[in-house]
Amino acid sequence: MGGRFKRVREDFTCDVCGTLVKGNGFTNHCPNCLCSKHVDVMPGDRSSKCLGIMRPISVQRRGNSKMIYQRCERCGVVKRVNVAENDNVELISHLSTIDSPII
Ligand SMILES: [Zn+2]
Numbered sequence: 001m002g003g004r005f006k007r008v009r010e011d012f013t014c015d016v017c018g019t020l021v022k023g024n025g026f027t028n029h030c031p032n033c034l035c036s037k038h039v040d041v042m043p044g045d046r047s048s049k050c051l052g053i054m055r056p057i058s059v060q061r062r063g064n065s066k067m068i069y070q071r072c073e074r075c076g077v078v079k080r081v082n083v084a085e086n087d088n089v090e091l092i093s094h095l096s097t098i099d100s101p102i103i
């Protein structure tokens with residue numbers, strides 16, 4: 001057996017739309033529906049007990065990058081994440097037309 005296949009971090013199936021998401025270590029949301037789960041208190045710490053669905057509410061440009069604002073449907077917290085290269089462009093452009101979220 002040649003070559004060790006090292007599994008890249010956390011592949012997961014999106015709870016919202018069922019897309020199999022290939023984790024690359026940076027993936028924190030579903031590229032299809034842009035939802036994620038409220039698992040972090042601080043980014044990446046996985047220490048939240050909420051586990052609500054974080055739904056995208058708006059996309060805002062910040063300098064050269066775009067940020068997705070997501071609101072947790074269980075506890076209402078709003079977080080922002082970077083748009084990833086393989087994200088759903090139609091949904092991104094739709095969300096870009098929505099004004100800044102109230103945070
Ligand atoms: Zn999804």
Ligand SMILES: [Zn+2]
Binds near residue numbers: 052074076
């Ligand atoms: Zn939450």
